Amino acid sequence: MQEKTDSKQEIGQKKTDVLLQVEGLKTYFYMEQDKVAKAVDDVSFTLKKGETLALVGESGSGKSITSLSLMRLIPSPPGKIIEGSIKLDGTDLLSLSEKDMRKVRGNDIGMIFQEPMTSLNPVYTIGNQIAETLMKHKKLKKKEAYKRAVELLKLVGFARAEQIVHEYPHQLSGGMRQRAMIAMALSCDPKLLIADEPTTALDVTIQTQILDLMVEMKEKFESSILLITHDLGVVAEVADRVLVMYGGQIVEEATAYELYTNPQHPYTVGLLNSIPNLESDVERLESIKGTVPPAHRFPKGCRFAPRCKHVMDKCYEANPDLLEKDSNHKVRCYLYEE
Amino acid sequence: MLGKEKLLEVRNLKKYFPVKGGVLQRTIGHVKAVDDVSFDLYEGETLGIVGESGSGKSTLGRTLLRLLDPTDGQIIFQGNDISKLSNRKMRPIRKDMQMVFQDPFASLNPRMSVGEIIEEPMLVQRTLTRKERKDKVIDLLEKVGLSPEARTKYPHEFSGGQRQRIGIARALTMNPKFIIGDEPVSALDVSVQSQVLNLMEDLQDDFNLTYLFIAHDLGVVKHISDRVGVMYLGKLAEIGPKHKIYDNPLHPYTQALLSSVPVPDVERKREKIKLQGELPSPSNPPKGCVFHTRCPEAHERCRVEIPELIHQGEEQYVACHLYTSESDI
Secondary structure (H helix, E strand, O other): OHHHHHHHHHHHHHHOOEEEEEEEEEEEEEOHHHOEEEEEEEEEEEEEOOOEEEEEOOOOOOHHHHHHHHOOOOOOOOEEEEEEEEEEOOEEHHHOOHHHHHHHHHHOEEEEOOOHHHHOOOOOOHHHHHHHHHHHHOOOOHHHHHHHHHHHHHHOOOOOHHHHOOOOHHHOOHHHHHHHHHHHHHOOOOOEEEEEOOOOOOOHHHHHHHHHHHHHHHHHHOOEEEEEEOOHHHHHHHOOEEEEEEOOEEEEEEEHHHHHHOOOOHHHHHHHHOOOOOOOOOOOOOOOOOOOOOOOOOOOOOOOHHHOOOOOHHHHOOOOOOEEEEOOEEEOOHHHOO | OOOOOEEEEEEEEEEEEEEEEOOOOEEEEEEEEEEEEEEEEEOOOEEEEEOOOOOOHHHHHHHHOOOOOOOEEEEEEOOEEOOOOOHHHHHHHHOOEEEEOOOOOOOOOOOOOHHHHHHHHHHHHOOOOHHHHHHHHHHHHHHOOOOHHHHHOOHHHOOHHHHHHHHHHHHHOOOOOEEEEEOOOOOOOHHHHHHHHHHHHHHHHHHOOEEEEEEOOHHHHHHHOOEEEEEEOOEEEEEEEHHHHHHOOOOHHHHHHHHHOOOOOOOOOOOOOOOOOOOOOOOOOOOOOOOOOOOOOOOHHHHHOOOOOEEOOOOOEEOOHHHOOHHHO
């Protein structure tokens, strides 16, 4: 009997193993003077259930625009998702009406932003903001919603949750606000938690607390995390798989272990070597020359070519494809093409 | 550090900001941003100051340059106590001490061309002719890795890393001896951050500069510093040569701080010391050792008595009761 249910579950899991499937996503911004910024340009990836997937890149790489596209929160105009599909548990989010999409946000997808002060409303109490979400999405009565809010606040580590529900965001410190944001994001039991630079504004000792909390909550709520960050240290701590973005495209995709032990793309290698590390002591840091090109002026060919140490003639002619090196590693670079 | 000249001596430096309240806006308390800090800085070295937000590290930098007036204590720069000098007497000294700021977007005047920005300190100090100033601007731009044509452009035409280079060029105009960098690379992307760090190291050799490098990123500070000071709530918790601080941290706060830094390496998962709670408010710091409310090793004495910085061998100093015995009192 036991075995049977097990195998049944396994089959069930196989079928619905993938939570989020993004296919050929293109988000362009149409700017003045007919300039087009290809902020996200043909991005495809999948996120499995229970997985923590990290999207890393520098500013201007398109990582935040990718996450906003998933939530359909691209300001339009000037932005527009011009192509691609985003399937969450089989539902194509791009085909939903704005009304249905509103149900998905908060309910199926929870979001944690970088700056908790600007993403919490300063004129409402913490409890009010969490309860509002619950009343809207879960149709709870006001009293029940407040009760649930207190429970959630306790869950994310507030000792005096009964008082915190009546406090305003300015009464909390940065780390506490981020905890409140997490409580709010989790309030409706989302399948997917998108965290956009969740610890960038926090001090390291607080960062540790928040990262641990996110991982703990992911397991408790059985959700998946899409973590957007520029910090490769944070990625190494929490991610299962990593996507490295550059110039609106994914240039490398691998499991976290594979990426750190065996980085392939010259950009990833350069990035890892340019971080001053606590463990090693180098006389001189490696650096990548030049800067990230603006999204309306990508170079022809490989977008990293002008900054690349291993650049070849053909890199300037056509953009290489993201090719599978082996089952857990993909890279977009001519160095690894047969 | 034997045989090296002291460039700067800081003795019991305090900077308190009054907190006003009530109808009459009377002073009802003080924020003790920098509270009894003492250290020496030797010529040609880089002293890194690390600490979390609210630890007072930026206020320390600003007070050393007399951008803020110290509440108490001495700042001895090249043998002269500058802590109480008037603005007029400070002016000739200021050319020897310069600052590079964190935000390259806010620290450059958007209405001035890059040439004017770099030239301005020379106009204030009135020592060079117009031709000499122009040559100097071009020379400095080249030194920091920008083309001379940048002279006629405006700050918005440059990226963050390039702007930080402009800020560094401006700091170098008067051939200073001492530069304070207040989070000079924290607004930059990692690939650009390493370019600016390398540039700062090259310039240190070329111009024989002494740096006070303030940052919250422990990796960056380790890379660039010779010695490191750790601040917590306005006080210096520990100071010493960087290999001592990083390999053998003595203060429980330094230990916790170092263990919290995420390392970009999946093979080495280190045991973390988790600190409870958050930084207390500097307007109402805990009695005794300021760290005792979060310290995993706190004992009775920590709640009542403020620990002094004491010598722990090879230029390492720590302010913690774990390293003093009761008989020392």
